[in-house]
Amino acid sequence: MNAWKLAAGVLLAALYGCSAEHAESVSGNAGFQGETGKPGTALAYEHRVGIRLSAARIDAQLAASRDACNSERFGQCDVLAIEQRGGIGHYAELTVRIVPDGVEKLVAAAAQGGTLESRQTRAEDLAQAVADTRQQRERLQREYQTLQQYQGRKDMSVGDLLALAKEIAAVEAQLADNAQAGAQQQRRIATNLLTLSFSSEAQPDSRLGQLATAAGQLLDDLVDGTIAAMKFFAYSLPFLVVLLPLGLLLRGLWRWLRRPGKNEAR
Template sequence: MAGFLLALALAGCGRHAGQSPEEAAAAAADAAMAGEESARFAAAPPPAPAKMLAPPRGTFLAYEHDASVRLPGADIPAHLAAVRDACQEARFGDCAVLQITQRGDPYPGGEITVRTAPAGVEALLKLAGEGGEIAERSTNAEDLAQQVADTRLTQARLENEHARLLEYQRRGDLKVADLLTLSQRLAEIESGLQVARQDAAQQQRRIDTQRLTINFQAIGTEQRRSELGQAFSETGAIFTGSVAWVVRFIAGVLPPAILGLALLWVARAWWRRRRRRAG
C-alpha cells in the first residue's frame, strides 16, 4: 500500500513537471518497485553480529598424573627399566621419556617421568606396580582452551597480514625504500608465525598426550633398615669428626690459656715483691 501511494505521488509530480503520460507511468512503476524493495528491507530483521568462534571449555585439557609405588629395594631398578623400555618401545602407544633418576643404597629408589598416550597411563602404572603396591596417586588437569584460542587468533591475524603484504609486494610501482620496509615486515611476520605454530604444536601435544611421573620407594621395613645401617656406617665418621672438633678447640684455646697463666704468674711475683719491700 505504501509503495502504491508513493507511485501515485511520483506520477502526480511527473505530470506537474510536464511529463508525458507514458513517462509518468514508467516513473510510477519504477517508484512502486523501489517502494516494495524498501518495505521488504525494512521488514527484514537486522543480521546478527558475527561472533568469534572459541573452543568450548573442557575439550582442551592437559592431564598430569603422579604416583608413588612401593617395592622391595632390590626390585626397583628392574621395574624402573621395565617402564623405561615399555615407553621407548611405544608398547602402549606414543610415549617419550622426559626424565629418569635412580638411587642406590642406603636409600634405594627412583623416579621416571614420561609423556604418553592416554591409554598408556594405566598400562604403565600396572607395569610399575607389579609385585608391589601403588601407595599414592593424584591427577590434575589444566584447561588450555583460552591459550589455544589466543594462539589461533594470533596465527590467523599474522597469516592475513602476510597475505596482504605479499599482494602489495607484487605491485610494480613500489620504491626501493618501500620494498625494503615491506621485506623487513614480512620477515617479522614469518618469525611470529613460526613461534605461533610452535606454540600451537606444543599445546596440541599436551592435549593429545598425558604426563605421568612414577616415584619408586622401598617398602617401609626395608627403608627403616637402610636408615639404621646408614647410621651405623656413619658412626666412624661421626666419632672422627667429634675428635677433630675437640682437637681444633684445644688448639684454639691452649695458646691464650698459656699466655694468660704466664701473665698471672708475673703479676703475682710482682705483687709479692712489692709487699716485701713495703714490710
C-alpha cells in the same frame, strides 16, 4: 529348626553379596586409567603414581618401564625425564608423555611385583592459552596477507622492497613460532603426563646405619659451619678495614693526650 536354617542361609547370602560387591569395587579402582577431556574442553591431564618395590627391583622396573615407553608398547609414548637416587632409601622416577589409553597398561607393568602406594591426577585448563594462540595466528595471517599484496606493486623503491621483505620474514617467523606453540598445546591435550615414582621398602635402621647417618650429619654440619664462618669473615672484612685504622688513630690520640707535658700544662 528349618526356619533357623533358612534365616542363616539368607544372612550368609547377603554377606556374600556384600563382600562380592566390595571386592568388585576394589578391583575396579585398582587400575589407574588415563583421562581425556570432554569435547569442547582443553584440559591437559597429569598423573603421579607412587610404587613401592624392593630395592633390588627398582632399577629393573625403571628400565622395563622406560623400554616399554621407547618401544611404544602401549601406544605413542615419549620419555621426558629419568631420576635415580641411591643410598639407604633407594628411589627412582620416570616421567613420560603417553596417550590416555596407555596409562593404565604402563602403570600396571611398572607396578609388577610391588604395590601402588599413591595416585594423583590433576588437569590444567588450557582453554585461554589455546584461544590466545588462535587469535594471534589469525592476526598474523591477516598481516601476512596484507604484506603480500604489496609485493606485486611496481611503484615501490628498492629500499621499500627490502623493508617489505624484512617485514614478511618477521611475520613468517612469528607464524612458525605460533604453529609450534599450538602444536605443543594440542599435544598436551591429546596425551597425558605420567610420572612413576619408585621407592624401596622401608628397612629398620641398624646400629651401623645409625652411626653412618650420624657421621654424615656431622660432616654436613661441619661443612655448613665452615661456610657460615667464611661468610661471616667476608662480611666483616670491610668493617675491619675501616675500624682498624680508626682504632689506631684513637689510640694514638689517647696516648698524646696522656703525655706528661700535657698534664703539667694543665
